[in-house]
Amino acid sequence: MRPGFWFVWVLALAGCGGVPSRPAPVVVPGGGGGPTPGLALPPAVVQAPAAAGPASGGAVRVLVAQADDLARAGAWDRVAGLLERALHLAPRNPRLWSRLAAVRLAQGRYDQAEQLARRSLGLIRGDRALARYDWRLIAAAREGRGDRRGARRARRRAAIWR
Amino acid sequence: MGRRRFRSRRRRSPSPGRRLAWRLGLVVLVLVSAWVIYLDLRIRLQFEQKRWSLPALVYARPLELYAGLPLSADELERTLRRLHYHAVGRVRGPGQYHRQGRRLTLQTRAFRFPDGPEASRRLRLRFGDGRLLSLRPADGGAAPGLVRLDPRRIASIYPARKADRILLRLDQVPPLLVAAFIAVEDRDFYHHHGLSLRGIARALLADIRARALVQGGSTLTQQLVKNLFFDNRRSFWRKLNEAAMALLLELHYDKRAILESYLNEVYLGQDGARAIHGVGLASRFYFDRPLRALRPEQLALLVGMVRGPSYYDPRRHPGRARARRNRVLRILADQGLITAAKARKLARRPLGLGPRRRQVTNAYPGFLELVRAQLRRDYREQDLTRGGLRIFTTLDTRVQALAMQRLADRLRRIERRHRLPAGRLQGALVVTDTGTGEILALVPGRDSARAGFNRVLHARRQVGSLLKPALYLEALRHPDRFTLASVLEDRPLRVQLDDGRTWSPRNDDGRFHGRVLLYRALVRSENVPTVRLGLALGVDRLVSLLHRLGIESELPAYPSLFLGAANLTPLEVTRLYQTLAAGGFRTPLRTIRAVLDARGRALRRYPLEVKQVVDGPVMTLIQWTLQRVVTEGTARALGRRFDPALGMAGKTGTTNDLRDSWFAGFSGNRLAVVWVGRDDDGPMGLTGAAGAGAVFADLMSRLPLEPLVLSDQGLDWAWIDPASGGLAGPGCPGRVRLPFLAGSVPDRRAPCGGPATPSGGGRRPVIHWLQRLWREVR
Numbered sequence: 001m002r003p004g005f006w007f008v009w010v011l012a013l014a015g016c017g018g019v020p021s022r023p024a025p026v027v028v029p030g031g032g033g034g035p036t037p038g039l040a041l042p043p044a045v046v047q048a049p050a051a052a053g054p055a056s057g058g059a060v061r062v063l064v065a066q067a068d069d070l071a072r073a074g075a076w077d078r079v080a081g082l083l084e085r086a087l088h089l090a091p092r093n094p095r096l097w098s099r100l101a102a103v104r105l106a107q108g109r110y111d112q113a114e115q116l117a118r119r120s121l122g123l124i125r126g127d128r129a130l131a132r133y134d135w136r137l138i139a140a141a142r143e144g145r146g147d148r149r150g151a152r153r154a155r156r157r158a159a160i161w162r
Numbered sequence: 163m164g165r166r167r168f169r170s171r172r173r174r175s176p177s178p179g180r181r182l183a184w185r186l187g188l189v190v191l192v193l194v195s196a197w198v199i200y201l202d203l204r205i206r207l208q209f210e211q212k213r214w215s216l217p218a219l220v221y222a223r224p225l226e227l228y229a230g231l232p233l234s235a236d237e238l239e240r241t242l243r244r245l246h247y248h249a250v251g252r253v254r255g256p257g258q259y260h261r262q263g264r265r266l267t268l269q270t271r272a273f274r275f276p277d278g279p280e281a282s283r284r285l286r287l288r289f290g291d292g293r294l295l296s297l298r299p300a301d302g303g304a305a306p307g308l309v310r311l312d313p314r315r316i317a318s319i320y321p322a323r324k325a326d327r328i329l330l331r332l333d334q335v336p337p338l339l340v341a342a343f344i345a346v347e348d349r350d351f352y353h354h355h356g357l358s359l360r361g362i363a364r365a366l367l368a369d370i371r372a373r374a375l376v377q378g379g380s381t382l383t384q385q386l387v388k389n390l391f392f393d394n395r396r397s398f399w400r401k402l403n404e405a406a407m408a409l410l411l412e413l414h415y416d417k418r419a420i421l422e423s424y425l426n427e428v429y430l431g432q433d434g435a436r437a438i439h440g441v442g443l444a445s446r447f448y449f450d451r452p453l454r455a456l457r458p459e460q461l462a463l464l465v466g467m468v469r470g471p472s473y474y475d476p477r478r479h480p481g482r483a484r485a486r487r488n489r490v491l492r493i494l495a496d497q498g499l500i501t502a503a504k505a506r507k508l509a510r511r512p513l514g515l516g517p518r519r520r521q522v523t524n525a526y527p528g529f530l531e532l533v534r535a536q537l538r539r540d541y542r543e544q545d546l547t548r549g550g551l552r553i554f555t556t557l558d559t560r561v562q563a564l565a566m567q568r569l570a571d572r573l574r575r576i577e578r579r580h581r582l583p584a585g586r587l588q589g590a591l592v593v594t595d596t597g598t599g600e601i602l603a604l605v606p607g608r609d610s611a612r613a614g615f616n617r618v619l620h621a622r623r624q625v626g627s628l629l630k631p632a633l634y635l636e637a638l639r640h641p642d643r644f645t646l647a648s649v650l651e652d653r654p655l656r657v658q659l660d661d662g663r664t665w666s667p668r669n670d671d672g673r674f675h676g677r678v679l680l681y682r683a684l685v686r687s688e689n690v691p692t693v694r695l696g697l698a699l700g701v702d703r704l705v706s707l708l709h710r711l712g713i714e715s716e717l718p719a720y721p722s723l724f725l726g727a728a729n730l731t732p733l734e735v736t737r738l739y740q741t742l743a744a745g746g747f748r749t750p751l752r753t754i755r756a757v758l759d760a761r762g763r764a765l766r767r768y769p770l771e772v773k774q775v776v777d778g779p780v781m782t783l784i785q786w787t788l789q790r791v792v793t794e795g796t797a798r799a800l801g802r803r804f805d806p807a808l809g810m811a812g813k814t815g816t817t818n819d820l821r822d823s824w825f826a827g828f829s830g831n832r833l834a835v836v837w838v839g840r841d842d843d844g845p846m847g848l849t850g851a852a853g854a855g856a857v858f859a860d861l862m863s864r865l866p867l868e869p870l871v872l873s874d875q876g877l878d879w880a881w882i883d884p885a886s887g888g889l890a891g892p893g894c895p896g897r898v899r900l901p902f903l904a905g906s907v908p909d910r911r912a913p914c915g916g917p918a919t920p921s922g923g924g925r926r927p928v929i930h931w932l933q934r935l936w937r938e939v940r
Contacts, residue, residue, distance in 0.1 A: 059228035062307035070278075077767060081277030081756070084598055084770050085226070091597020092830045092868060100770070115747070115772050122745045122778035125874055 056089035060096070063089075067099070076107050094123040094130060101137050105144070113141040132161035201403065202410050208390065209411065209423070216329060216550030216760060217318040220533060222557045223602075223755075224275070224313040227287070229296050229305070232866040235264055235289040241560070242268070245314055246450060253300070255455070256282045264289040267300060273312040276554055276756035276764055280310045314559055317530050319537075319546050328442030329550070330453065332422040338458060338499065339441065340421065342465045345497045346490055348382040352417060356383045356408035383408040385468075386424045389439070430464065431471040438471075448476060450516025459508040462494065463487040476513050484513060528606030528616050529557050532733075533753045540757075540766060550760030555753055556600035561593055561865065565603040565834075568860040573608055573838065576856070580847060587846060589857060590617035591836040592736045593865075596828055598770050599740055599749030615841070622715075622729040623822045623839060627687045627796075628815035629708065629726040631742060633696055634684045635776065635784045636707045641906035643698075646681035646783060647880075649887040650691035657693065657721050667693045667725065670816070679884055681787050681900060685795035687814065689725055696724030710775045712737035712748055726815065735826060736835045742784060743811075743828035745873070746776035779876030779903050785811055786872055786901055792827065797851050800825075800859040809870035810862070814855060819845040823853030830868035834858055877901045883912030890914060 063086040067079045083100045090096060101116035117134040124131050135158035142151040225241055227233075242259055247268070250258045259268040265288055272282040284300035298305050332340070344351045350358045358381050380388070387407045392400055411420060429437065430444035438447050441464055445453040449460055456464075466486040467474045476483035488509040495505035533555055537546060573587045585608075593603040606616040615621070637644040652675040657665040667689045669675075674690060683691040696704065704724065705717045714737075717728050733751070741748045749772050757766045788811035792801035796814045804810045812827025823838040823846075838853035840846055846853070881897045883890035887908065890897035894914035902908075 056228070056230065058230065059226065059308045062228070077764070077769075078277045080769055081767070084755075085277070087597045087770070088595055088600065089226075090831075090868065091595060092871065112771060115774060118774050118778075119745070119747050119772050121875065122747070122781070122873055125871065131875075 060086045060090050060093065064096070064099070071103075074106075076103050079103050092123050094120040094127065094134075097123065098130060098134055098137065101134070101141075105137060105141055108144065110141040110144040113144075114138050117141070128161045132158045135161065198406060198410070201407050202414075204391070205407055205410050206414060209415070218537075218546045218549065218551040218553055219315055220317040220319065220530065220553045220555060221313040222316045222555060222559045224273075224310045225560075227285075227294060227297055227309045227311065228307060229294060231294040232292060233289075233294045234292050235261065235266055235287075237560070238266065238287070238289075238294075241311070244559070245311060246446075248450075253284060257452075257455075269300075270309060271312045273310070274758075274762045275310065275313075276758055276767065280312075283309060285309060313554070316525050316555070316557060316559070317533075319534070328440060328446065329426050330422075330440070330442045332418055332425070334454065335422075335425055335441065336454060336456070336461060338494075339453070339456075339461045339465065340425070341497075341499050342461060342490065342494055343382065343425070343468075345499060346465050346493055347385070347468060348380075351382050351421075354381055354383075354412075356410075356412035357381060357405055381408065382424050383411055383420055386420060386427060387411060389427045389429055390423075428468055429471060430467055431475060448515055457508075457511075457514065458500065458504075459487060459491065459511050460514050462490040462508070463513060466490040476515055477518060480513060487513070526557060526562060526604070527614075528618060529555070529562070529601070529604040529753065531606075531616050531619060532601070532604065536754055537757075551765070552758040552760075552762075554755045554757070556595075556602060556755055557604075557753070558593075558602040562603040562605070564864055565591055565593055565605045565861055568864070569605050569836075569857055570608050572857045572860050576838075576848065576853060582846065586840060587838060587853075588617065588841050589836065589838045589854070590621060590732045591834060591857065591861070592618055592732055593861070594736060594740055594751060594833045596740070596743040596831055596833050598752070599744070600752050600755070602832070617837065618732045620731060621837070621841075622731055623837060623843075624726065624817040625728055625730050625735060625824060626726040626815040626817040626822065628735055628738075628813055628824050628826055629704075629723065629728065630684055630687060630692055631784055631788060631813055632708050632711060632738070633692060633699070633704050633724055634680065634787065635742075635780065636699055636703050637680065637695055638780050638783050638903075639776070641903045644680060644695075645902050645906050645908065646679065646787065646900045647882045647887045647902070647908055648680040649677050650680055650683050651694055652676055652678045652683070652688060652691045655690055655693060657697065659721070665721065677885075679882070679887055679898075681790065682884070684787050685790045687791075687796045693721065693724050696721060707776075708738070710748070711741045726817070732835055732837045735824070735837075736833070739813075739826040739828065739833055739835055741775060742781070742788070743833045744772070745778055745785070746774055746781035747772040748775045749773075777876075778873065782872050782875075782877060783901055783903070785870065788813055788827075789870070789872075796849075797825070797827070797855055799851055800855045803859045803863050807869055808867055809872070810867075811870055812855075812858070814849065814851045816849045820847050820849060821845050823848040823855075825851070825854035825858040827858055827862070828870065829862070830870040832862065832865055832867060834862055836861075876904050878904050878907050880907045882908075883914050885914070886910075886912045888912035 063082050067082040067086075070079045070082065080100060080103050083096055083103065087093070087096050087100070097116050097120035101113050101120060104110075104116060105113035114137075117137045121131060121134045124134075135154050139151045139154035139158060142148075142154055225238075239259075239261060246257065248258050250260055253260050253267050253269050256269050256271040259266060261267075265286065267284070267286050269284040270280070270282055273280050283306065285297050285306075286300050287297045288295045296305070297309060348358065348361060349364075350361055354361070361381060384404055387404050391407065392404065426440040426442070428441065429439055430441070431438040431447065433447060438444050442453050444464055444467075445451060445456055445460075448464075449456060463476060463483060463486075466489065467476070467483070469486070473479070474483045474486045491500070491505040491509050494500050495502045500508075533553065537553070541551075569589045569591055573589055574584070576582070577584055577587055588607055589605070590607060591603070591605045592601060594601050604618050606618050607614060637648075638646070652669070654674060655667060657667070659665055669689050670687070675688070678686075678688060678691055680691075680695070682688075683695070701719045701721060701723055705719050708717060713730065713734055715728075715730060715734060717723060720727065737751060740751060749770070752768055752770075754768050756764055756768065759765050789809050791797050791814070792804070792810045792812050793806065797812050800812075801810065808829050810827060810829050812825060815822070815824030815826070821839060821843055824836065826835045827833070836854035836857045838846075838848065838857065849855075879899055879901055881890045881894070882888070882900050883894040884896050884898055888910040889908060890912045891914065894912055
């Protein structure tokens with residue numbers, strides 16, 4: 001596991017699952033693998049539980065909880081498998097797409113991380129905190145690719161959603 | 163001395179006859195050695211390979227149970243039966259269930275999935291209103307939330323020899339069965355070296371005593387060799403080879419390996435063209451149970467059948483089979499493996515056969531063709547048929563069954579109503595998950611259970627208006643030129659073609675409507691305004707966008723493409739609409755989720771991948787318009803069959819002379835593409851809405867759907883006057899509220915007057931510049 005992945009996941013937990021988190025600066029990985037100064041992110045905002053369809057909501061929560069357990073062990077492939085199952089039940093839940101984006105970021109698959117975060121952005125209805133989170137994730141993915149200018153642009157976009 | 167010399171000379175130069183004999187002997191020795199070496203090589207090469215030669219197993223998507231799942235008790239029971247669960251009075255072990263009306267107790271089987279193992283659980287389920295209301299552990303405790311049943315096996319990919327197997331390790335075989343095989347077939351198994359003279363003698367004696375062939379003299383090793391390497395012909399040479407190979411096999415492998423192989427290879431009957439090899443498969447085939455769940459008398463029957471699987475076939479000759487089984491039970495008692503009293507008790511029991519199931523080796527040939535195409539890209543043929551791979555596919559057997567049934571049923575009804583000869587119409591359809599691009603159902607034709615022409619993959623038909631959304635999408639990507647409120651001319655049009663001819667497109671109703679708003683032209687699928695729009699944009703732009711959206715075939719870059727003059731397969735149309743349904747994200751259509759090897763290790767995963775090809779807000783405009791198609795446009799007849807809150811979106815496609823009828827539509831979670839037509843491309847008199855649309859509605863109205871709620875990002879809303887396309891005040895008759903890309907709301911007011919409100923209750927203009935930023939960043 002690369003350093004910093006943990007923080008990304010914690011961010012995803014706080015941003016997407018309704019799990020309360022203590023305000024603390026969160027760092028996402030930079031291109032070199034180690035935490036990059038200047039990439040410190042403000043605390044993620046506690047969110048209400050995901051608004052999935054009425055039928056599948058409970059099942060989605062179970063899958064996300066299982067994914068969180070596996071994420072602690074860094075079993076990213078299996079985490080992704082669980083999130084895909086959740087997406088099958090609730091494909092228009094932007095939080096699930098954000099989480100999958102965080103997995104890809106943790107795996108260093110920066111292109112997919114950005115694409116999945118964009119997929120999340122396209123489904124958001126009024127959830128400003130999630131939009132901010134997605135843009136930060138995109139910024140981190142671009143940073144990971146070495147695209148510093150693009151990362152700056154994404155951070156500006158994140159700032160819009162305050 | 164001389165004599166001695168003479169003698170030694172004689173020894174050195176024997177008579178010509180003896181010399182010949184010597185040489186002959188040498189040649190024979192060399193030949194025999196070569197033969198033995200050949201046999202030895204063959205044994206060692208083939209034994210290992212055949213020992214674990216397994217077909218690749220293909221699984222459907224498992225049923226996931228959770229409170230709230232739309233599923234009736236009847237449906238679950240059908241699913242359980244297909245998974246070979248047994249209805250019992252009291253649930254005692256995995257694979258059993260007990261139903262009482264709306265309550266059902268069930269013990270699931272443990273199964274190893276690609277994302278982790280699923281343990282066996284005993285659950286109490288309660289149903290009501292067509293839903294699973296609750297699931298609780300039978301022993302109390304917290305509700306598990308989500309439980310997966312073991313997946314249904316939909317196909318096996320076999321090697322050339324059509325033999326199915328369930329391989330077992332020796333420690334998975336009940337000890338009584340092993341002991342019984344040895345007691346009945348080869349008592350000296352642990353002491354001989356492949357051949358047993360004592361066994362032959364004893365068999366001879368028994369045969370003489372009974373004045374019939376009651377015992378064979380072959381050892382288990384010889385029988386294994388026979389099963390592995392020879393067919394059923396009897397000859398002296400074969401016997402000799404068999405004996406030699408048995409000796410060689412014992413030389414190379416220990417008794418356990420030979421026993422294990424024997425149990426997995428032994429021939430125990432025939433199911434049509436499929437040979438039943440091995441005790442694992444035989445247990446399933448005859449008793450519909452795993453081997454470890456068999457009772458002693460059932461094990462005895464298996465042992466008894468080895469002598470003549472067709473002669474003692476318990477289904478065809480129950481009397482013979484029973485006599486043979488009881489004979490085996492007596493032998494077991496004689497050998498002290500069970501008590502005599504128990505043998506007598508067991509002998510009174512019935513045969514205990516399971517229901518004979520029609521074993522389907524490939525229930526969904528249309529879907530499997532796509533799976534195999536994918537596998538061929540990643541694996542060699544021999545790995546597929548030998549490695550015992552486990553292939554987890556995306557097929558949802560419930561959706562598939564419904565799709566097959568709905569297509570066939572609707573085609574029959576259409577034929578009756580239109581007085582068409584029965585069987586004239588054909589159809590094809592695909593259902594996918596809009597989020598993940600997984601194919602849930604693929605129906606290649608009307609008689610989809612039979613392998614045949616796979617229309618989804620191979621039928622190239624003209625797509626007609628199905629391409630129009632792409633053209634309008636291209637227009638809306640240029641908000642400075644086109645919005646949903648742009649006014650298009652709907653007047654007679656003559657297009658000068660490259661070859662000098664002129665083309666005059668016409669609307670389907672044969673009329674011209676003067677001026678029409680852009681969104682209405684698409685909602686009503688008008689041809690003339692569409693061609694005008696296409697000419698303004700250029701056909702090359704449309705071709706390039708279609709390729710980005712997922713069409714891989716070459717497209718004819720002529721103006722007729724604006725009206726869909728391109729031949730595409732239903733699968734390609736599905737790719738196109740998958741991108742539209744997924745909000746401009748291209749997602750490869752997937753049939754495989756993961757591949758595990760025989761030991762359950764993940765060999766390969768096929769992760770979800772997405773790629774944005776069109777900006778989100780522009781896509782939302784098209785999705786919004788396609789929703790109008792269903793509520794007020796060409797598909798409004800079928801739209802009435804859906805809850806308006808679902809926001810179902812779709813597009814009809816009808817080609818010249820009503821030869822092809824298409825419908826592609828999606829809710830928030832499911833996309834379905836349907837084609838109906840004739841294989842001979844003849845006209846059939848059906849529009850897209852009447853043929854394919856009806857099939858679509860029949861199917862989708864029965865699936866659990868999630869609403870298509872559109873994103874509000876990057877959009878402004880405004881009231882528009884349909885006559886002028888300008889901003890409409892409350893006084894404008896028939897004004898409509900339309901979405902616009904942020905910043906592109908027209909500033910022109912409609913002549914019908916009244917104070918115009920640009921945002922129409924939507925967004926504050928202050929943050930427009932932020933919204934514009936949205937589109938800048940890619």
